[in-house]
Amino acid sequence: TPAQLNETFHVGDYCACTINDKDWCRGVIRQLDSKGFATIFRIDYGDVQRIRVQFLRPFKINQWMFQTYRLAHHCTLSNIIKPINGWPSNVIDEFRAQLNRSNLYARFLNYNEIREISEVEIRVKGSTKTVNKDFERYQMERSVLACLYG
Template sequence: MDIPTVNHHVGSTERVFVAHVNDLNDFYLHSELVRDSLVKLGQELYAEYSESLTKKSLGINETLNIDDYCACPSESEDWYRGLIRQIDSNGNAIVFKIDYGDVQYVPIQFLRPLHKRFIQLHRLAFHCSLVNLIKPLDGWSVKLVDEFRSRLTTTFLYAKFINYNEIRDISEVEITEKSSKTSLNNDFQPYQMQRLVLPINDKFLYEHIPLEKIESIQANQIRMLYYICPSRFYIYLRENINSYTNFQNDLHKAVQNLRSISTPVKYQVIVKKM
């Protein structure tokens, strides 16, 4: 059973506050509507698990592995819902805090299996990216990320949901401060990678992974994958979304486990070039 994600309606606007920031294309927000739910969840997790640390170890049926949900304690003695991303040879786990977006390094002996009733509650933080901003090739500078993080600490902050990327499970948003007439997106646009510097001839990228042509005689339901300019962009067919998602999940796990990645011959061609 997976913890469900709430998809916000495209075009809607909500008052939000920041949960965690990695960069301008990777950050987490809370809706004003979930403040009470966050407090209640924290109280229930504490009541359920605070005394469990007196146990010396997990029971036979309580073994935790990578990709398992868990209850994770913090140094402040608060408890959070977590997802185990990695476990090292010393028994330490990297845990993604589902309702906040950051990660925590915790000895696995302090983690506890997440009870079913806590899995049924949807994720309280939603993953976001500033819409129409392209990350520079060398990444966003630390100074810019710090400035962006600082701007998100304002009291009255509003997010307009422009698009939802189903594959990446991320919302593309436009963020505005109450007293401002322009969005934060506009303030950071001068620092993004310019679209014109992208290579015009990208055939070399697909020497070994062919692209499939779309038949012009029939209508196709599509989703945007990567946009360069009005005459050059990439899409995938809606009917192939499961194949693409499975491949991305396998690739992610392979990188995490440092396994060698073979040619994905079992997957059908998904990306289409326009």
């Protein structure tokens, strides 16, 4: 059942949440607003959803639901820095195409506790070249353009 009106949630609380009133999943509250919505990081899907607080259930961290490890991890490609204006859509599409290939392996290199994000290196099975390396060129292209036209 949805949260009762007297239940109080805080940023950082673990909760169960639903976006379709049928399927429940585990989440962490990242933000609460005055309009009755919470921004939830769904730890088994890896996405962020804006959900009405009434569709949250509180959980204590030691409950059975949290004895299973997270199935999704917040990651960034190691040594790749997002451009100030964000990634162009063609680069996003290329990255998405790379991720849709089968047999990808991720190596976790570092975990930043402050930002709660892992740096990863992604490799296609059998390849010596990383997906990270494929995207370094876009950083260089943007740097050159910034120097030429900046």
